[in-house]
Amino acid sequence: MxxxxxxxxxxxxxxxxxxxxxxxxxxxxxGSAAIVDLFARAPADFHESATILSVTxxxxxxxxxxxxxxxxxxxxACPDMPAMLNTLAGLLAExxxxxxxxxxxxxxxxxxxxxxxxxxxxxHSAIATEHRGSLARRVQCVHCKGFMxxxxxxxxxxxxxxxxxxxxxxxxxxxxxxxGVCINAEDQSEIVPAEEVFR
Amino acid sequence: xxxxxxxxxxxxxxxxxxxxxxxRRFPFPFHEDGYMYSxxxxxxxxxxxxxxxxxxxxxxxxxxxxxxxxxLVLAEDPLRxxxxxxxxxxxxxxxxxxxxxxxxxxxxxxxxxxxxxRWHWTNRPLGIDDRFTFGVTSTLPCPPLEYIGRQTQGDHCxxxxxxxxLWMDAGMVTTQAxxxxxxxxxxxxxxxxxxxxxxxxxxxxxxxxxxLTSIPxxxxxxxxxxxxxxxxxxxxxPENYPKWGPDKLTVTPDTIGEKMHLRVxxxxxxxxxxxxxxxxxxxxxxxxFDDLVTIPKWARRMxxxxxxxxxxxxxxxxxxxxxxxxxxxxxxxxxxxxxxxxIFPD
Numbered sequence: 081m082x083x084x085x086x087x088x089x090x091x092x093x094x095x096x097x098x099x100x101x102x103x104x105x106x107x108x109x110x111g112s113a114a115i116v117d118l119f120a121r122a123p124a125d126f127h128e129s130a131t132i133l134s135v136t137x138x139x140x141x142x143x144x145x146x147x148x149x150x151x152x153x154x155x156x157a158c159p160d161m162p163a164m165l166n167t168l169a170g171l172l173a174e175x176x177x178x179x180x181x182x183x184x185x186x187x188x189x190x191x192x193x194x195x196x197x198x199x200x201x202x203x204h205s206a207i208a209t210e211h212r213g214s215l216a217r218r219v220q221c222v223h224c225k226g227f228m229x230x231x232x233x234x235x236x237x238x239x240x241x242x243x244x245x246x247x248x249x250x251x252x253x254x255x256x257x258x259x260g261v262c263i264n265a266e267d268q269s270e271i272v273p274a275e276e277v278f279r
Numbered sequence: 280x281x282x283x284x285x286x287x288x289x290x291x292x293x294x295x296x297x298x299x300x301x302x303r304r305f306p307f308p309f310h311e312d313g314y315m316y317s318x319x320x321x322x323x324x325x326x327x328x329x330x331x332x333x334x335x336x337x338x339x340x341x342x343x344x345x346x347x348x349x350x351l352v353l354a355e356d357p358l359r360x361x362x363x364x365x366x367x368x369x370x371x372x373x374x375x376x377x378x379x380x381x382x383x384x385x386x387x388x389x390x391x392x393x394x395x396x397r398w399h400w401t402n403r404p405l406g407i408d409d410r411f412t413f414g415v416t417s418t419l420p421c422p423p424l425e426y427i428g429r430q431t432q433g434d435h436c437x438x439x440x441x442x443x444x445l446w447m448d449a450g451m452v453t454t455q456a457x458x459x460x461x462x463x464x465x466x467x468x469x470x471x472x473x474x475x476x477x478x479x480x481x482x483x484x485x486x487x488x489x490x491l492t493s494i495p496x497x498x499x500x501x502x503x504x505x506x507x508x509x510x511x512x513x514x515x516x517p518e519n520y521p522k523w524g525p526d527k528l529t530v531t532p533d534t535i536g537e538k539m540h541l542r543v544x545x546x547x548x549x550x551x552x553x554x555x556x557x558x559x560x561x562x563x564x565x566x567x568f569d570d571l572v573t574i575p576k577w578a579r580r581m582x583x584x585x586x587x588x589x590x591x592x593x594x595x596x597x598x599x600x601x602x603x604x605x606x607x608x609x610x611x612x613x614x615x616x617x618x619x620x621x622i623f624p625d
Contacts, residue, residue: 087473088474089473220462222517223521254465259517261520268521
């Protein structure tokens with residue numbers, strides 16, 4: 081469970097079925113179990129109006145199979161995040177009024193999908209989220225503006241400019257990223273050892 | 280009134296200085312011998328002649344040099360000026376506010392002639408003479424917020440108002456005390472203030488948002504905020520922290536007087552007429568400690584404020600590395616005499 085820290089740091093809930101004519105569910109491998117749990121609590125005909133979009137490391141893996149067993153009206157699996165986000169934008173362009181959005185999985189998945197959904201003009205009240213899986217963070221280096229996915233250490237070395245970055249809790253929904261700020265800018269001879277903290 | 284604009288720099292050789300008159304008009308931010316957060320907002324009414332509060336947008340001896348420094352920042356990092364698409368109208372609102380106010384308050388420096396939508400703007404200190412159609416961005420050399428931001432001291436944030444909240448949806452930010460417009464753009468009031476310690480728990484932001492969202496047109500408000508900066512550097516952005524962070528290591532008892540600067544933000548809040556947005560100019564004033572202690576009241580008070588600052592604020596204001604040294608240096612300029620109320624010199 082992600083605890084609230086500062087007010088820009090997002091927190092997440094538990095997916096519950098909502099009334100609506102159409103349901104768009106987005107998950108990564110970690111989030112697929114949350115979709116399965118949601119279906120278990122949903123009305124029997126929920127699957128008939130459900131579209132599931134997943135990003136998975138293994139298109140023929142257990143998580144993909146579990147989503148397939150839910151028999152959604154549409155099931156699309158993508159092999160990486162950019163492909164999923166493109167597909168999501170396409171689905172949203174076709175979506176009707178009142179579509180309910182469910183995002184489940186790691187924070188990079190929720191954050192990046194959320195950005196596409198908001199840009200499509202969906203009201204935030206129609207979006208539900210549930211965090212599952214690792215606490216790995218997507219981080220933007222405030223100095224070179226490069227992004228890193230799946231950051232697990234504090235501090236982290238910027239993959240682009242090489243500075244040692246303190247990963248703040250300060251989070252931008254527009255960038256779907258936490259802010260990384262040089263941890264030893266005042267005295268670069270101070271080396272702060274990295275610890276694995278976002279697991 | 281004639282202003283002699285200084286030729287000076289805010290980087291590299293740091294030739295910035297305040298004239299004797301500039302020192303006396305500095306907006307010293309402490310009205311008593313201690314500091315804690317408060318919603319210290321007051322009406323932005325015209326103040327004493329010669330003070331920084333005399334006019335809505337203060338123009339001082341640093342104007343031309345500050346605009347040159349801004350141009351250097353923007354040349355390296357164009358994202359310091361951004362406006363989300365829905366903020367175009369608010370940007371024009373702001374351009375109008377600045378042009379009409381400055382042309383009224385400083386007729387020898389600025390002239391605005393309007394004929395319906397056809398406007399003619401003259402900015403003599405910067406050598407600008409432009410004709411454009413109000414509301415039509417293609418008739419300006421750059422978008423309206425950037426255009427007026429390049430001609431107005433201080434940072435400028437345009438805050439959209441919706442859902443009983445304020446949203447940082449546009450800005451020109453090159454003289455900031457360590458926050459990033461590029462990261463914070465699109466955030467609401469509570470989100471962009473999220474990293475500030477203590478104040479949330481004290482309810483400061485809850486009270487402030489109630490006040491700010493009800494500011495009416497024609498009744499601007501103001502507050503002062505402060506921090507310390509090593510060297511008279513305007514661009515203390517997080518983006519460039521690796522450039523200015525090492526300055527902190529150069530602070531020694533022998534260099535404090537010359538290098539340490541009290542950095543004060545005169546923050547004002549104005550309702551804009553067409554967009555109903557708020558504009559939030561954040562004007563930065565710098566005063567080096569050697570100059571500060573020439574005003575006995577300020578010398579005494581500065582010592583007492585810095586000495587008694589809560590540890591969280593020592594950290595947040597970035598002075599952990601040299602706080603004890605500062606207190607010791609300032610103590611030598613405090614004879615223990617009582618100070619008079621208010622911010623102005625005796």
